[in-house]
Amino acid sequence: MPSLRSIAAAAAAAALTAGLSTPAAALTAAPADVRPAALYCGYDNRPTPPSVGPGSTGSAVRELQCLLTQCAYYAGPVNGVFDRATAVALRAFQNDRGIPYDGIVGPQTWIALRNCDVA
Structure with missing residues (x-):
């Protein structure tokens, strides 16, 4: 290499x-x-990690929080806990991209997060 x-x-x-x-x-x-390369933070490098939502914990939530930070929606700690601050950031992100908010980060949201445009 x-x-x-x-x-x-x-x-x-x-x-x-x-x-x-x-x-x-x-x-x-x-x-x-x-197109720029898809965003990856290194907590979960799968293109589409498993769905997560309120109460979820672990590396997929860390990846979510990091991506929301990279996309300028989240300023909280990247601690792997899907808390209220994470939910508020997710709601704003999904709303801005026309993704129906249901509190869950599914495949459509992961793709949008991996490909958000950052200025």
């Missing part, structure tokens, strides 16, 4: 041979239709 350093060196070389003045220009020259 190539190291991050070798990947960066290859990108810099490609930028220079492509006629771009600096390696940084290569990073800004990406096509507009390229």
Whole structure:
């Protein structure tokens, strides 16, 4: 598996041979239709973790809290406890994305969380 350093060196070389003045220009020259990678916090790396809701605990809830933080909806602790603050953040997130709120984080919400646009 190539190291991050070798990947960066290859990108810099490609930028220079492509006629771009600096390696940084290569990073800004990406096509507009390229989507950013899905968000993963590392607590639960499955694309669609199991459904969670009020009273749930564990790594899937930590992943939820972290993703809600990354998407700018949650400012509480990433403690793995689906509490009131987590539910309030979830309600706002689902409402903004047109996902019916039922208190449960199911497949549709996980996909939206993994692909939220952060400014």
